[in-house]
Amino acid sequence: MSSISTGASTPAISFQDVSKTYVGARGSVHALDNVAFDIQPGEFFGLLGPNGAGKTTLISILAGLARASGGAVKVHGHDVVADYAAARRSLGIVPQELVFDPFFSVREALRIQSGYFGVYDNDAWIDELLENLGLSDKANANMRQLSGGMKRRVLVAQALVHRPPVIVLDEPTAGVDVELRQTLWQFVARLNKQGHTVLLTTHYLEEAEALCGRIAMLKQGKVVALDRTSALLAGTASTMMRFKLDAVLPPDLASKARVTGRIVQIKAHDAKEVEAVLARLHAAGCQPEDLEIGRADLENVFLEIMQGESKPLPLKVEAAA
Numbered sequence: 396m397s398s399i400s401t402g403a404s405t406p407a408i409s410f411q412d413v414s415k416t417y418v419g420a421r422g423s424v425h426a427l428d429n430v431a432f433d434i435q436p437g438e439f440f441g442l443l444g445p446n447g448a449g450k451t452t453l454i455s456i457l458a459g460l461a462r463a464s465g466g467a468v469k470v471h472g473h474d475v476v477a478d479y480a481a482a483r484r485s486l487g488i489v490p491q492e493l494v495f496d497p498f499f500s501v502r503e504a505l506r507i508q509s510g511y512f513g514v515y516d517n518d519a520w521i522d523e524l525l526e527n528l529g530l531s532d533k534a535n536a537n538m539r540q541l542s543g544g545m546k547r548r549v550l551v552a553q554a555l556v557h558r559p560p561v562i563v564l565d566e567p568t569a570g571v572d573v574e575l576r577q578t579l580w581q582f583v584a585r586l587n588k589q590g591h592t593v594l595l596t597t598h599y600l601e602e603a604e605a606l607c608g609r610i611a612m613l614k615q616g617k618v619v620a621l622d623r624t625s626a627l628l629a630g631t632a633s634t635m636m637r638f639k640l641d642a643v644l645p646p647d648l649a650s651k652a653r654v655t656g657r658i659v660q661i662k663a664h665d666a667k668e669v670e671a672v673l674a675r676l677h678a679a680g681c682q683p684e685d686l687e688i689g690r691a692d693l694e695n696v697f698l699e700i701m702q703g704e705s706k707p708l709p710l711k712v713e714a715a716a
């Protein structure tokens with residue numbers, strides 16, 4: 396696509412020391428603190444962070460919906476404030492919230508959005524979008540008549556209708572069913588292969604691990620990790636024990652474990668530590684079921700970084716006699 400070839404040296408997105416302070420009646424909130432990184436054309440980039448980390452603020456500034464208090468953001472070299480129209484034309488943004496105009500049919504809504512960006516006679520691409528997003532039979536349906544999942548598909552189509560080189564997805568799979576998630580990821584992955592840059596924020600870390608080549612993690616408005624996904628995973632060099640347990644963990648293990656319902660995860664760096672944990676469980680009368688030993692996943696890495704552990708915590712477990 397011609398719009399994507401803007402030169403290899405210009406980043407697709409450049410965040411340059413971006414800060415944002417919200418000033419309100421009850422004081423000010425420093426939502427972003429000197430965020431600085433570039434996303435290169437063709438990357439599939441993940442922006443992760445807990446609630447309130449600043450992800451949506453950063454994307455709102457990128458989209459021109461909020462003003463940075465300091466720094467600059469450029470999209471293919473276009474400043475999002477000084478050169479708003481050109482920057483915005485390069486972006487296809489799928490918002491977190493379901494916003495739509497109830498008076499139009501799906502096809503009308505897409506034609507209007509296309510015209511907004513100055514792209515006319517776009518029905519061939521609109522048909523392709525409808526087909527790829529499983530919306531062909533809804534083309535003439537009124538937006539009011541669509542289910543929440545269908546409306547979300549229309550939002551994706553609207554974001555892509557002017558063939559933007561950069562696609563921004565702000566938690567696109569929050570609360571959507573498995574079928575839409577798969578449809579969406581297949582389609583977005585295909586667009587990425589064709590050269591589109593993708594910036595994704597999500598709380599589904601297994602999606603980020605599977606899709607993103609590089610990831611930035613935000614914590615309280617600061618970038619606390621930025622690396623290739625494989626390097627982030629390799630950096631922990633941790634092995635995780637996972638098992639199911641009906642009993643209560645002894646406190647010394649509980650303090651090191653992540654417990655989700657019956658599922659317990661504990662870091663163990665080598666066979667000796669695995670043996671020590673098993674011996675401790677045995678001594679406490681706990682019977683672990685379905686024991687698995689595997690590498691740490693992105694969720695483990697994320698939690699470690701967010702908890703601010705600089706080094707893996709060693710397990711201090713005495714083997715039972």
Ligand SMILES: Nc1ncnc2c1ncn2[C@@H]1O[C@H](COP(=O)(O)OP(=O)(O)OP(=O)(O)O)[C@@H](O)[C@H]1O
Binds near residue numbers: 424425426445447452
């Ligand atoms: N309009 C606003 N006015 C005042 N404070 C705001 C505003 N928008 C966001 N904030 C604050 O800025 C910080 C960052 O919020 P933001 O929504 O960017 O985080 P987030 O990482 O997108 O969170 P989530 O994962 O919950 O969507 C939070 O402390 C939030 O309360």
